[in-house]
Amino acid sequence: MKKITFLFALITQILLAQDYTEYATGSSTDINTNHEFGVCMMGGASENDDAMIWFLNKANGGDVVVLRASGSDGYNDYFYTDLGVSINSVTTFVIANEAGATDPYVLEKVANAEAIWFAGGDQFDYVSYFKDNEMEDALNSFVNTKQGVIGGTSAGMAILGGAYFSAENGTVTNAQALSNPYHNRMTLGYNDFLNIPFLDHVITDTHYDDPDRRARHATFLARYATDNNTRAFGIACNEYTAVCIDHLGRAYVYGEYPDYPEFAYFLQANCVGDSMPETCIDGQPLTWNQGGEAIKVAKIAGLYSAENYIDLTDWSNEQGAIWEDWSVTNGSFSTSSTINPQCDLLSVIENQLAVISVSPNPFHDVITITSELIEFDVKLYDSLGKQIAQYTNESQIETSNFASGLYFLSVTSEGLRETFKLVKD
Incomplete structure (x- = not known):
């Protein structure tokens, strides 16, 4: 019986070893x-x-x-x-x-x-x-x-x-x-x-x-x-x-x-x-x-x-x-x-007739978006580029629950885009 148990344990170890091999240093x-x-x-x-x-x-x-x-x-x-x-x-x-x-x-x-x-x-x-x-x-x-x-x-x-x-x-x-x-x-x-x-x-x-x-x-x-x-x-x-x-x-x-x-x-x-x-x-x-x-x-x-x-x-x-x-x-x-297409700059230039501003910066509890755009989408990203929120036609964004640090806010409308770097204090 002991031989059977030992053999089973050995086979189990071999099967596990076939799944992965570990090399450890340090x-x-x-x-x-x-x-x-x-x-x-x-x-x-x-x-x-x-x-x-x-x-x-x-x-x-x-x-x-x-x-x-x-x-x-x-x-x-x-x-x-x-x-x-x-x-x-x-x-x-x-x-x-x-x-x-x-x-x-x-x-x-x-x-x-x-x-x-x-x-x-x-x-x-x-x-x-x-x-x-x-x-x-x-x-x-x-x-x-x-x-x-x-x-x-x-x-x-x-x-x-x-x-x-x-x-x-x-x-x-x-x-x-x-x-x-x-x-x-x-x-x-x-x-x-x-x-x-x-x-x-x-x-x-x-x-x-x-x-x-x-x-x-x-x-x-x-x-x-x-x-x-x-x-x-x-x-x-x-x-x-x-x-x-x-x-x-x-x-x-x-x-x-x-x-x-x-x-x-x-x-x-x-x-x-x-x-x-x-x-x-x-x-x-x-x-x-x-x-x-x-x-x-x-x-x-x-x-x-x-x-x-x-x-x-x-x-x-x-x-x-x-x-x-x-x-x-x-x-x-x-x-x-060719030359640098300045994609981000082009977005700003093409939106000049409908100026977009974001304030305050640094912000605390609220971000305010001011624009002549009627329809627009807003996406907010953390400092690592991960999207954390999305809004449609929102001019006031509540931020009291956000941690202090760097954020990126992107405003898009009909294929046009402008991105703002913001800091929460």
Whole structure:
């Protein structure tokens, strides 16, 4: 009988081990630190050390959890000792299936972490194992409630946008995407997985050193715009390049330019006129031209100092960007030089006949909106870009229950938009 019991326990341990493998470095005692929110996205290949230091510093000496579906413990020593940042521990989980992702021990480690990093690999593994279950809930709670720092490289970056390319049927090439935006490999998910501040309506892509990625990424945005009837956005990185987003929504670009051609790309559907694709239907080549200005792209060099950035609260305020127009005509992709479209500024200019003002700033119990607009919508966001309230035709907004801090108030009417940065004292 003892042999049977021992054998059962051994088999149970083996089955559990098949669900996930753990690699632990550092202290086994969990600690709480004064960590900070952030998002760090790497374009693949080896990591940019300066960006990874930024990522670890956000944990403020806390615990780092690495999630991956293949490989082993390659990040443990790199994070724990190689970068010179003091942290309490690094735990890597190599997840084999959904059962591994939803194991109570794994979920507890994720909840107690101050930083979470997704390794590269196959993003459909992450979608299959982490989506629509307790792990998805734990990750969204980590970002939006605990407000920890999160990031990933390659496949780990691919899943961070509000929209994402799942690669369920394998990768998709430039030619396949352009010739049919509904090709069976164009498997996209929309706003049903990770909810990360500043990345709503954003589809990411990686390994942008391959120029074909630009065309398929443009097609991702065309699909998103068509399927959701709204403007689409994208963020992409060359290999060895990183984008790090702080709590105010500024996306700083790390790289080793000009020693190497390391760039990040910030794509947005044109904010002027009709932003929708002309032809984006199953079985036909994509046309998204709009006068050659379908997509406005800020190409930003990654510097050692990461001085270059773009503000994701308006996608216009930037430093160090080279602007390009991207378009597609009958499946043919093209680019040209352009200037900053100043989308946020254009909204203000076009609304000058119906001036909008918001007061007071700083505010305390009430925000007052003054405008000649008859019909308008108001959305209020917290400092992390998360929408916390929405109103229609309201000129007095009660704010007595809001915490002190930074807020963003957006007023829209008939496609026009103006955004205000406000502080509650």
